[in-house]
Amino acid sequence: MTTLITGASSGIGEAFARRLAAEGYDLFLVARSEDKLRDLCSELSAGHEINARYLAIDLTKPNADQRCFSETERLEIDVDLLINNAGFGSMGDFAKLDIERELDMIRLNIGALVGLTHRYLGPMRERRRGTIINISSGAGFQPIPFMATYAATKSFVTAFSEAIAAENRRFGIEVIAVCPGSTDTPFFDTGKVGREFAQKGLETPEQVVETALNAIGGGKAKVVSGWKNQMVARIASLIPNSLITRVIAKQLRKKYQDQ
Numbered sequence: 001m002t003t004l005i006t007g008a009s010s011g012i013g014e015a016f017a018r019r020l021a022a023e024g025y026d027l028f029l030v031a032r033s034e035d036k037l038r039d040l041c042s043e044l045s046a047g048h049e050i051n052a053r054y055l056a057i058d059l060t061k062p063n064a065d066q067r068c069f070s071e072t073e074r075l076e077i078d079v080d081l082l083i084n085n086a087g088f089g090s091m092g093d094f095a096k097l098d099i100e101r102e103l104d105m106i107r108l109n110i111g112a113l114v115g116l117t118h119r120y121l122g123p124m125r126e127r128r129r130g131t132i133i134n135i136s137s138g139a140g141f142q143p144i145p146f147m148a149t150y151a152a153t154k155s156f157v158t159a160f161s162e163a164i165a166a167e168n169r170r171f172g173i174e175v176i177a178v179c180p181g182s183t184d185t186p187f188f189d190t191g192k193v194g195r196e197f198a199q200k201g202l203e204t205p206e207q208v209v210e211t212a213l214n215a216i217g218g219g220k221a222k223v224v225s226g227w228k229n230q231m232v233a234r235i236a237s238l239i240p241n242s243l244i245t246r247v248i249a250k251q252l253r254k255k256y257q258d259q
């Protein structure tokens with residue numbers, strides 16, 4: 001069994017790699033940071049009886065999903081578990097944010113995820129088995145002013161995953177959107193997402209991984225990590241977006257617009 005994990009060089013993706021290596025899965029790790037991937041593969045291959053390989057690639061670039069797929073074909077790797085985890089966020093007044101960065105976010109959080117899902121679904125259907133875990137976010141439960149692009153990418157990931165799950169269940173393939181809440185990773189620094197925006201009591205990446213792996217075989221196309229985040233999801237589903245967006249905009253306007 002080989003698991004492909006995008007964004008495996010840190011945070012939740014690295015936690016997936018460590019956990020799955022300990023469980024005996026071969027790994028194919030993808031991210032940009034070649035040094036981190038090389039070191040992680042060496043460590044995990046030496047520490048467990050597994051084969052860990054990597055591809056250092058920027059998934060925002062055109063045809064990155066095709067290059068990734070070609071590499072696993074070349075290495076004759078059958079990907080049984082695909083974990084689309086790579087992603088980043090941003091915060092601020094959309095009109096003033098760097099538009100190229102916002103577009104790269106869409107290319108990574110959505111484009112690469114859709115591309116890789118499509119490419120690996122074909123062989124999974126032929127083998128009549130496979131699992132795809134798409135890391136979404138509680139941010140996708142509702143539109144979020146001053147985090148507009150990120151929240152919308154995650155709404156997409158959840159909706160897309162639920163639809164693809166229904167299309168592929170009859171082929172023995174499971175697709176699961178995993179929605180973590182605030183999790184203690186470098187996400188807040190790399191995404192320039194203020195840590196003050198994080199909910200109190202961050203989850204650990206290992207808790208998110210536990211939620212995701214426990215969901216395999218459970219038949220649910222969407223799981224929310226942690227009981228507090230499940231409560232937030234429940235409450236968010238009861239409040240109209242028009243009200244939620246007004247309240248959040250009022251709270252964050254001072255920091256991101258009126259300065």
Ligand SMILES: NC(=O)c1ccc[n+]([C@@H]2O[C@H](COP(=O)([O-])OP(=O)(O)OC[C@H]3O[C@@H](n4cnc5c(N)ncnc54)[C@H](OP(=O)(O)O)[C@@H]3O)[C@@H](O)[C@H]2O)c1
Binds near residue numbers: 139
């Ligand atoms: N932390 C949270 O509070 C939280 C909450 C909900 C959902 N999530 C989601 O969880 C996922 C993992 O995030 P994390 O919290 O673990 O953050 P993280 O530690 O910053 O990890 C992000 C990963 O994505 C990779 N990545 C970023 N840009 C890339 C690119 N252009 N091409 C290829 N790989 C790229 C990074 O590796 P390189 O820099 O080496 O490329 C890194 O391995 C993301 O989808 C995020 O939206 C996080």
